[in-house]
Amino acid sequence: MELATLFFCKCVDLYLKREGIIAFVMPRSVLAGTIHHINFRKFKKPPIKLVKIIDLEGVSPLFNMPSCVLIGLKDGTTKYPVLSERYAGVLPDRNAEFAEAKAGLSIEFCKYIPPDFSAEPSYYFHKFKVGASIFPRSLYFVDLISRTNSLVVVKTSSVLDSMVKEPWEIVFEGGVGDDFLYATLLAWDIVPFGYIKLHPVILPIREHFNGHRLLNSNELQGTGFTGAEEWLKKAEEIWCKRRTEKSEKRFPCLLDRLNYNNLLTIQNSTKRYAVLYNATGTNLFSCIIDKSLLPCFMTNGKEVKPKGFIVDVKTWFFETENEMEAYYLSAIFNSELINRIIKPYKV
Numbered sequence: 001m002e003l004a005t006l007f008f009c010k011c012v013d014l015y016l017k018r019e020g021i022i023a024f025v026m027p028r029s030v031l032a033g034t035i036h037h038i039n040f041r042k043f044k045k046p047p048i049k050l051v052k053i054i055d056l057e058g059v060s061p062l063f064n065m066p067s068c069v070l071i072g073l074k075d076g077t078t079k080y081p082v083l084s085e086r087y088a089g090v091l092p093d094r095n096a097e098f099a100e101a102k103a104g105l106s107i108e109f110c111k112y113i114p115p116d117f118s119a120e121p122s123y124y125f126h127k128f129k130v131g132a133s134i135f136p137r138s139l140y141f142v143d144l145i146s147r148t149n150s151l152v153v154v155k156t157s158s159v160l161d162s163m164v165k166e167p168w169e170i171v172f173e174g175g176v177g178d179d180f181l182y183a184t185l186l187a188w189d190i191v192p193f194g195y196i197k198l199h200p201v202i203l204p205i206r207e208h209f210n211g212h213r214l215l216n217s218n219e220l221q222g223t224g225f226t227g228a229e230e231w232l233k234k235a236e237e238i239w240c241k242r243r244t245e246k247s248e249k250r251f252p253c254l255l256d257r258l259n260y261n262n263l264l265t266i267q268n269s270t271k272r273y274a275v276l277y278n279a280t281g282t283n284l285f286s287c288i289i290d291k292s293l294l295p296c297f298m299t300n301g302k303e304v305k306p307k308g309f310i311v312d313v314k315t316w317f318f319e320t321e322n323e324m325e326a327y328y329l330s331a332i333f334n335s336e337l338i339n340r341i342i343k344p345y346k347v
Contacts, residue, residue: 021071
């Protein structure tokens, strides 16, 4: 959800009288080929007549993303095409005075019509999914301290020091069976066709048909995995103590939060290749994870093989058995042309 669209509609609803005028600076992506803005561009709730667009994509330096100004009247009906004034030019600086800015800009008058999404979407449109919401991170991301047989002693990962805020700035440690040690990849560690490092995470899951099944503390106790049971119980205690009132209503159990929208359990443990691309960041990067060739984590000179790979929520992914398909898709995502084309649509 682009918050600017909510502010635009809320301001019209709260502050304008009938036929009152709004002129609002917005990300230009609200005009472009983004499907989630289709309803916003109808301007029906509240009813608004869009009368003019000032398109600032060609102006620099300005904001950190391509921008525009939408001008409308309350209680009207938007009918396309709408007049669009496209400004272009280079400013002395982004805080230039109006007279200075005007001297360096050109204006092109044209008509704006929203993009048409009536055509069939790409074959892959519904096949890519967002990764699992492994939050609160301090309850799952770990550093390995030592290993004895199948028991791995771990503690809350130091990589979280700059990522986690109160009330989740916590550190605890314990021994957990290596059956529950998985690997994941943070979005900012993705580079073209590769990654900087994988991160170990403790997850109470088991492979189940083509996905995964969550194990609660009682099930862990029943199967004899005492280390994992103790870790999960401690994590549940911390969750119940520190969660917000809103989280308590939405996620009565810690595992409900971990498996938000089933984003963890739907990940297919039988597919060998996962095509990943970052859902955050200035540039688009993609890599392939071969789940059959996951590197080992090291602790005190001993190797610990992760049980599997789980995609994190800041990453989108597609799973396949076809290696050629995986690298074909990753090559497209890593293309400089694609990166350049989609930049105006990113918010």
